[in-house]
Amino acid sequence: MSTKTSLQKTLGTWLTIGVTLLWLLGVIASGLVARHEMNEVFDSALEETAQRILPLAVTDILNREGDTGLQRALALKEHDEYLTYLIRDKSGNLLLQSHDADPRIFGAIPQEGFSETSTHRIYGESAISGTLYIEVAEPLAHRRVAVLETSLALLLPLILLIPISLVGVWWVIRRSLREVLLLQQSIEVRGGGDLSPVAVDRLPEEFGPIMISVNRLLDRLRRALEAERSFTANSAHELRTPLATALAKLQRLKVETQDVRVKTQAGEIEVSLRTLSRLSEKLLELAKAEGGGALSEHRHDLVPILRMIASDYEHQAPGKIELNLPDGDVTSLLDLDAFAILARNLIENALRHGADDQPVNISLTGDGILRVVNRGEIVSPEKLALLRNRFVRSSTKAVGSGIGLAIVEAIASGAGITLTLRSPASGQSDGFEAELNIAVVDAHS
Ligand SMILES: Nc1ncnc2c1ncn2[C@@H]1O[C@H](COP(=O)(O)OP(=O)(O)O)[C@@H](O)[C@H]1O
Ligand SMILES: [Mg+2]
Incomplete structure (x- = not known):
């Protein structure tokens, strides 16, 4: 699984990363715009302040009588100043300063217009034909904090955006993949027996071709299997009559001829023909078994059938059949003919391949477990795994x-x-055991 990627995970991750990056770009862009706009507003406020203070300061200075020294504007109340200002004459002599102003942050000679030091933004304005200058300074840190806070406020939604995007994408994909999951399940439950087309409503468009291809494949498989079965069945069927005719003619030849050599040869040919005839019977049985029809519509009691089959074999091989049947019924949806074929094949095998001098044990429990057990050589596990294949x-x-x-x-x-095959049989040190639970028949398979 580790090498496979989940659509949900990939899309969830990349869409979230994409949304986050776009948002970050948006934050940077709006931060830059906000900074530009704020600078304009702050600058205009700085300019306005300078122009407001200047006339007052000029009046104040002109009203001083003889005293030209520095004066500090009185603070009405002790407070930290956010804007500080100096009033100087052309050559830089201080005439008035706001009470918190630090002359070191201003240039030596007053300047008009905006200028910037490493820490402050300064605006200068002159009055009385350039003899008096006002300079108002505003700390740059204040502007930075304002821009930073705006950007941070824009970043804040990301905390919500990331989980919402992850969950949202996950949910949307999950919803859209629901039908795909149905398709997957409906393909998955299809065993060899059910090759009918898969149909899922409201499948996302992109998955339509997959469904069509799967159905096409199922159709081809079904047709191939049907062709194979009908070929097997037809050829086995067609072989019957000529085989029977040949056998009859051989038998007549054996009776009519006086030549001993011809008689033995006819005998050998008869053995081969009988093998061939059995093979064609088995092939017919196999074609029928593979063609389905292993289920009947109603439940039947299988105990009497098994008893009948066992007594058949008891006639053929007296003393070699041990039968254990339950007292009650064992009902099953298994078709009667199919069950008979199944039981005959297992018993025939046990008689044919088991130890000659030991009986075959056939048992059916009340809960439907059929076991056919014989003694004899152990079949190796590798071989055991292959035995149920044809011609093995x-x-x-x-x-x-x-x-x-x-x-x-x-x-x-x-x-x-x-069907479970065991060798050695359970509870034995040798032999062979075939076991199946005939009561557990799945009507949907
Ligand atoms: N009851 C059994 N005891 C031992 N070997 C068995 C038994 N049933 C099947 N086998 C082995 O499995 C092989 C395949 O069985 P099967 O398909 O019935 O073919 P066949 O009986 O014609 O050989 C047999 O040839 C035999 O080697
Ligand atoms: Mg057999």
């Missing part, structure tokens, strides 16, 4: 085609049952 046989001398377990597997999976 372990190195056995017994006749067979390697299709029996494939038929059982096809019926089981068609009914949603798990």
Whole structure:
């Protein structure tokens, strides 16, 4: 999972980073504009102040009688001055200063208009034909603080914006991906048995082609499987009649001929033909099992069927069948024919591949667990894993085609049952065990 990226995570992260960056750019731009505008307002206030004070200061100075020295404007109340001013003559001699003013921050010679030192913004204005000068100073720090506070106020919404953007994007994507998730689930639940087209309403447009492709693929798969099954079924079916005819003719030949060599050869051919005939029967069973129909509409009691099948085999191999059936019914949705085919294949295998001198144990419990157990050599785990594939046989001398377990597997999976193979059988040191729970049939599979 680590190498895969989540759309939700990627979009959430990048959209949030994008929104944050854009907001920061916005804050910087508005900070610059605000600073420019504030400077204009502050400058105009500075100018206005100078022009207001100047006439008062001029009157004050002119009214002094003979006393030309420095005077400090009286503070009405002790306070920190935000704007300070000096009144000087042309050559820089101080005539009047506001009570907090520090002459060191002003230039040696008074200047008209705006000027800036490293700490202050100064505005100078002259009166009486340039003989008296007023200079008003305002600390730059004040302006900086104002700009900084404005920018900080603009930054503040980011604290909310980042989580809202993350949650918002997450939510929107989650909502839009809901249908995609439905599509994914509906593809996921489709087993080999269900190849019907997937259909999800209100799928986002971008995912439409995926659904179409999946459906096209499912359709092709279904057609391929159907073609394969019908080919198997047809060829097996078509082989029946010629095989039966050939067998009949051989048997007649065996009876009619007096030649011993011809008789033995006919016997050998008959064995081969019978193998071929069994193979075609098995192929037909497999095609039917894979074609579905492992389920019936109603529940049936399977105990009597199993009893009947077991007694069939008891006739064929007397004393080799041990049967344990429950007292009550075991009902299942498994189709009766399918169950019979399944049970026959398992029992046939146990008789054919198990130890000759030991009986086969067939048991069905009240809760539907069917077990067919025989003694005999242990099958290696690697081999065991492959046995349910078609035409796979372990190195056995017994006749067979390697299709029996494939038929059982096809019926089981068609009914949603798990076939478990064990070797050695549970509770034994050798042998083979096939187990399935026939009561757990999934009607939707
Ligand atoms: N009851 C069993 N005991 C031992 N081996 C078994 C048993 N059932 C199946 N096998 C092994 O699994 C192989 C495949 O079984 P199957 O598909 O029925 O084919 P076949 O019986 O025609 O050989 C068999 O050849 C055999 O080696
Ligand atoms: Mg078999």
